[in-house]
Amino acid sequence: MRLPDLEAWAIFAAVVEHRSFSGAADAIGLSKATVSKAVGRLEAHLGQSLFHRTSRRLALTEAGRPLSEHAARIVAEARAAEEAARDSATAPAGRIRLAAPMAFGIANVAPLVADFLVAHPGIEIDLHLTDARTDIVAEGFDVALRIADLPDSSLRARRLCGIATHFVAAPSYLAVYGLPTHPGQLGEHRLIGYANVPGPWRFHGPDGSEVSVRPNGPLSANSGDAMLPTLIAGLGIARLPGFIVGPHLASGALVAILVDWTPQPVGLHLMTPPSPLRPARVEALIAFLADRLRDPCPPSLAA
Known part of the structure; x- marks a missing residue:
């Protein structure tokens, strides 16, 4: 049985993330030729082109677009596995990207982030506040809080409490x-x-x-x-x-x-990417938010 070319998948994900072969090469420390060969190798194995290439523009093909999501998940799961192995021997540390709605985030999430950082001095939070719906996987978020009546999704969702x-x-x-x-x-x-x-x-x-x-x-x-x-x-x-x-x-x-x-009922949901593999620092934040924002809702949310 032939094993998947995981290096090529990871390089493909880097090209998508940096939107160019040269940008990906600089980011991962390889030559542009090596990056190009890896993507060509993956295209040959899959039997289809992943990018439209011109002198000015690089764009995913119709086939490449869904495959780029698989590539991002492969890289994310590999990183999570490595981080989980490191975290098992040390206190949780590193950066977490967290998204939340603007008004809710200012009033209710920012104070919790401060409490969490006091309890976990080795962790850094990149808090992104917006009322627009974020693409968690594409934008690289570890956790997102959403207030909605959620449709079906490939994301992992946990309802924390109802919102009046x-x-x-x-x-x-x-x-x-x-x-x-x-x-x-x-x-x-x-x-x-x-x-x-x-x-x-x-x-x-x-x-x-x-x-x-x-x-x-x-x-x-x-x-x-x-x-x-x-x-x-x-x-x-x-x-x-x-x-x-x-x-x-x-x-x-x-x-x-x-x-x-x-x-129509609306709830506060905690969303994470589809992979069940998460670093210890992300698990710590999820547990903290679930404890502080669980039913019955805090008075500020049940008003």
């Missing part, structure tokens, strides 16, 4: 447009949508009925915080998590509506 969400509007909006008492009435209202989660709002009624409404209004934003000025100005209705709108509900700047209707 509210349909809210300003008193001034309701004074002008009226208070909706049934989700079916929302079609007559100005609805502010969250661009990162397209699709309809789904409601479950007290009698077990289900209603879907597609947001259509003056604003669509990829940040919950960015919706607040428009909401408070009385320009629409939005669905937002309690950790964003809680203070504004408490102050009366916003009020909750349709409180007898249950929105």
Whole structure:
């Protein structure tokens, strides 16, 4: 039985990561000719081209695109195996790339990162805050926190706790447009949508009925915080998590509506790449976050 050419797969992954043969050669300490030969060897074995090559541009072929994901996993698992062997003899150390939503990350993740770093002085955290959905594998993240009703995925997902969400509007909006008492009435209202989660709002009624409404209004934003000025100005209705709108509900700047209707449940999920092999430092962070963010949710998330 012929063994896989793991060196060629690793070199292919490096070319994809650095977007050039010369960049990959510099990064891994090989000559450009060696890198080119390894990719050619892999292409010959697979019987298909992996790259479109021109004098100015290098791009993956249709066949190369899915194979590049396999190559990245091969390299990641090999590194994880090596790091696991080293970590078994020493305290966890090294760098972890962690992604989290912006507002949630500032309020809830950053303080936990500080506590974790105090407990693990040998570990470094690269915290990436964004409300855009990150590609964990392609962007090289070890862990990502997501607030969503997750679809099926090849990623490994662990639900940590539920996130309270509210349909809210300003008193001034309701004074002008009226208070909706049934989700079916929302079609007559100005609805502010969250661009990162397209699709309809789904409601479950007290009698077990289900209603879907597609947001259509003056604003669509990829940040919950960015919706607040428009909401408070009385320009629409939005669905937002309690950790964003809680203070504004408490102050009366916003009020909750349709409180007898249950929105589609949303949870806080911890996501990792598909491989079950993880360095000890990543396992330590996962255990820490799962302990600090488990059900019942912290008060800041259940508002």
